[in-house]
Amino acid sequence: LAKTTQPISMDSYEGQEVNITCSHNNIATNDYITWYQQFPSQGPRFIIQGYKTKVTNEVASLFIPADRKSSTLSLPRVSLSDTAVYYCLVGVGSSNTGKLIFGQGTTLQVKP
Amino acid sequence: DGGITQSPKYLFRKEGQNVTLSCEQNLNHDAMYWYRQDPGQGLRLIYYSQIVNDFQKGDIAEGYSVSREKKESFPLTVTSAQKNPTAFYLCASRSGAEGTGELFFGEGSRLTVL
Numbered sequence: 620l621a622k623t624t625q626p627i628s629m630d631s632y633e634g635q636e637v638n639i640t641c642s643h644n645n646i647a648t649n650d651y652i653t654w655y656q657q658f659p660s661q662g663p664r665f666i667i668q669g670y671k672t673k674v675t676n677e678v679a680s681l682f683i684p685a686d687r688k689s690s691t692l693s694l695p696r697v698s699l700s701d702t703a704v705y706y707c708l709v710g711v712g713s714s715n716t717g718k719l720i721f722g723q724g725t726t727l728q729v730k731p
Numbered sequence: 732d733g734g735i736t737q738s739p740k741y742l743f744r745k746e747g748q749n750v751t752l753s754c755e756q757n758l759n760h761d762a763m764y765w766y767r768q769d770p771g772q773g774l775r776l777i778y779y780s781q782i783v784n785d786f787q788k789g790d791i792a793e794g795y796s797v798s799r800e801k802k803e804s805f806p807l808t809v810t811s812a813q814k815n816p817t818a819f820y821l822c823a824s825r826s827g828a829e830g831t832g833e834l835f836f837g838e839g840s841r842l843t844v845l
Binding site for chain 1: 740745746764766772773774775776779787789790807821823832833834836837838839841
């Protein structure tokens with residue numbers, strides 16, 4: 620099972636771009652990389668998912684290098700409401716839905 | 732609307748009592764999961780189930796039990812053998828579709844042992 624490593628915390632200011640990197644050195648060939656956002660006392664919610672190269676949606680971008688041993692979540696122009704915990708999850712994206720282990724997550728604090 | 736419903740939202744228990752947390756989903760998902768979260772910590776996997784009538788232990792299964800008699804339901808029982816059960820419990824489900832794998836979470840159940 621791929622283990623993930625993220626920074627414990629990050630600080631930023633409103634309007635800045637934030638990049639959070641996750642290391643997953645033993646990622647398997649058929650593993651996808653998924654990022655989640657969690658606010659206090661709520662369940663995490665999906666942000667973005669990718670397999671390789673770059674993925675972009677309306678809220679974030681995900682950059683995955685060719686070796687797939689790391690990934691970077693990019694949040695453009697953050698606001699105070701982006702203050703949350705961000706988790707990187709690596710797991711099987713096929714019908715073999717297996718054991719999904721979360722890391723410690725990154726607490727992002729956005730300041731005015 | 733489709734989603735995952737956890738109940739109760741808050742639960743208080745006396746030491747030595749078993750309690751059961753409910754998790755129901757109407758997303759037609761095959762896989763379901765239970766996670767535990769302690770203050771300031773990440774999510775730890777308790778049990779997961781990939782199909783009906785089958786489930787596997789996660790990293791912290793001791794003191795917990797589950798059942799999966801129906802596709803929609805995955806209740807978690809916190810037994811008296813769980814030494815420190817006060818925590819926030821999250822249930823999630825996931826489809827088995829190729830190329831997806833997004834986890835959908837419920838709103839959580841907060842258990843406090845008095």
